[in-house]
Amino acid sequence: MRFPLRCLILLSALLVFRPTCAAQEIRVAAAADLKFALDELGTHYEKQTGRKMDVSYGSSGNFLAQIQNGAPFDVFLSADIEYPRKLEAAGLAEPGTLYEYALGRIVIWMPADTRIDLAQLGWKALLDPSIQKIAIGNPEHAPYGRAAVAALRSVGIYEQVRAKLVYGENIAQAAQFVASGNAQAGILALSLAISPPMREGKRWEIPAKMHPPIEQAAVILKSAKDKDSARAFLTFLKSGEARKILESYGFSVPASAQTQ
């Protein structure tokens, strides 16, 4: 018994006293819709600069609350530009670093085995009687959810489908509701709909004019330990290479960013 016990103590010690992050590692709080895009961006960034990054994915609203309460992030990538603006206003962000890196796109997504001809019907597919539940992000705090509701209103079917809407805590959970088959359709971020696990499903891109832009923005936080690295990351994010990656993951790059 003595040997495993020693191992256990050693293991616990290793876990407790894990070496703290290496120098020049930046910590990024990123909106859930970036999950796949940022993984690739990170690889390129690390290769290019030799610096490391450590990403936490989650709901932008959650991150805002955490950052306001002193969470140790260096860069905040928000699915809603309002949140970094709030931080800027509160003096928690480095002034002048706010950068709108992308515009979110939304799609109607259905599993591959659906009988509905989504490409043909477009948004009218949501009225199909076989659709009992439509998953969207929670419009109260998820930007993609707000955009989805706006789109439904703009084509005039919101009241018709309202009873069928189920809310994911964030857009990734809404995607999970459809992917698991519990909802028959979802209005999701394009970035998620073209990600490897969901690529096979059917999708119809909702025209950008049907909803207010989903402006996504990055900001460097006042509390950032390594501001050089944070700036280096932001510079990389503005590069043509990063823009191409973002576009390939279903984000459109705003005109403001293209002029830079």
Added chain:
Amino acid sequence: MAIEVSSARLAARVRKIRRGEGSAFFLLDVQMEVPSGISILFGPSGAGKSTLLDCIAGLAQTDEGRIAINGDVIFDSEKGLSVPPQSRQIAYVFQSLALFPHMTVEANVAYGLPHAREQTRDGRVSEILKMFRVEQFRHRKPREISGGEKQRVALARSLVTQPRVLLLDEPLTGLDAELKGSIIDDLRAWNAAHKIPILYVTHSREEVDALGERVIALEHGKIVSEGTPREVLDAPRRRRLAQAAGFENLLRATVLDLREPDGVMRVRLADAVCEIEVPLGHAAPGDRVRVAIRAGDILLATEPPRALSARNVLEGKISSLERRGTLVVARVDCDVVFTVHVTPGAERALELAVGKKVWLVLKTHSCHFVEG
């Protein structure tokens, strides 16, 4: 004692095997017949008395055997028959009594009569409560009545069902003799009308003397004797005599007096003037008894010992010394000849020699009282 012939009879052959590590051993191996009337199941704690009752009642599993009441078989291991306890019609009063704490005395007693019509049930409950003198407590909870009253209620609750057999597991412990006697009288009165076999477990000799029509003595899971209280209580002495074969010193003696508070009695060794103290046994002054002492239990001193806890010190002379392997056998003459075992080392250290004056020290509890 002639076993009275009666229609009511419990016949039990019970073997219960406990399988420990390695070999199996018998926890219980008993065959007995219990006629109507009170039979005492007597034995030290750990003898298996309660387990035997549990087996008869069906609360513990019997591994092998056959149990029948008045010819009606309720357990037979060969036929794979085992009537569940609730259908055996055997009443059982536990040492803890196990009165239902959340029910009144009345509800406790009525518990065994769920199918009787209300009127019949109330009648029977009142009757038995009256019989056992606890009618006035019928609306109280068990915690609101005294120990003796609880025991009466437990008896009433068991007997109201008109069982075919009654098992009592030390039900009257903790009561004074008078109270005990009065409860027993009520039980006898009840049984005068019902005449069922009653098996009464106790480890107290007094209860055996007070109650018994018939006694079954159980030791280490086996019946060691059966008969009248006198016969059974005397039996251990005969058995001990047989065991006394292993004692090197077996001395005749006469009982002088009993000192019950000290748990000892004084005896005079026959053919000698010396007196010794031995543990209290079943004997009266003047009784001729024997005292057995192992040769290895006797201490030998070459000077008169002082400040000792041992009560028996005898003076004598060594009459012979004999070396047997690693043992020295000394014979010491104190009017009676004692055989004493000492080690060769002790023989050298004490410079023992024939004719030397020595003192023998006998611990009271090394002196085994044997026979009447």
Added chain:
Amino acid sequence: MKIEALLLSVRLALCVSAILIAIGVPLAYGLAYSRWRGKFLLEAIVALPLVLPPTVLGFYMLLAMGPRGALGKLWYAAFGHGLAFTFAGLVIASVLYSLPFAVQPLVASFETVDSKLLDASAVLGAGSLRTFRRIILPLSVPGIITALVLSFAHTLGEFGVVLMVGGNLSGVTRTVSIDIYDRAQSLDYAGANRTALLLLVISFLVLSAVYGANRRAGRRAWAPWPLR
């Protein structure tokens, strides 16, 4: 503060506690008295929700309730719609999640009933059902109350499982804990605070009632901490 969410939570907690008592009592009886050698496996399964994160349970429930899951298929066949995002689905998930909070106090209180009383009942002619009804149940009332109250309180405060399978439907699956989360997410901290405080007070009252009752009963029937 949304009274609707609070009422929904209370309704959910009531349904779940009632169902838990109905299935918990026979289950606890089996756990307390069965001599089955594999019993410890069942004990471990019942205790699982104590250590599993609600996300694990919620995740499996979501899969099970979906059109490809066994539970979902059954439900589709019977009612023609899915189980996720419904009140019934929430009840089923919560029953599983709160199972140990009902079963463990019941087992503990059944086990404290003096076995001699059960023996006495048997020799007085009562079968196991009658013994259970007349002796074990009445003597386990403190444990049953503890089980009820803890299931109620635990369901009232449940979040993870509801979040995973609920879909946040107002009046159907948006319970008070989800409502609090939504408010915190939409930066309505004052609203979140009011509801959270109310939930805190209710939970505290419920738990002090249980511990107080246990104290009066003169013994500890069961309390979630420390674990048995």
